[in-house]
Amino acid sequence: MKIAPVAEIKARFSAYIEAAKQGPVVVTRNGRPVAVLVAAEGDEEVEDLLLAHSPRLRRILDASRQQIAAGAGLSHEEFWRRAESTARPRGRRRSGPVP
Numbered sequence: 001m002k003i004a005p006v007a008e009i010k011a012r013f014s015a016y017i018e019a020a021k022q023g024p025v026v027v028t029r030n031g032r033p034v035a036v037l038v039a040a041e042g043d044e045e046v047e048d049l050l051l052a053h054s055p056r057l058r059r060i061l062d063a064s065r066q067q068i069a070a071g072a073g074l075s076h077e078e079f080w081r082r083a084e085s086t087a088r089p090r091g092r093r094r095s096g097p098v099p
Helices: 006-011 013-020 043-052 055-069 076-086
Strands: 002-005 025-029 032-037
Touching: 002 006, 002 013, 006 013, 006 025, 013 025, 013 032
Parallel strands: 002 025
Antiparallel strands: 025 032
């Protein structure tokens, strides 16, 4: 993990993007952390990072945890039974009417 002030990051941004591939880079202003540069390998990883910091997703997860704690959740087996019953069949899509 590297730590660098904003002015240094601005002056050598490309170098710090490369450094982030080795580990997080903590950005400081007046000696205090204000941001973190984290390398992302592809769209899926970017989406994961964004979801991890989503207030809306956090509210959904918190509500789910409360429901489970209150006994209103599904068992593991029931969850998968329902998931499998609503899953689309896998395979090739057809472009025309099905014979």
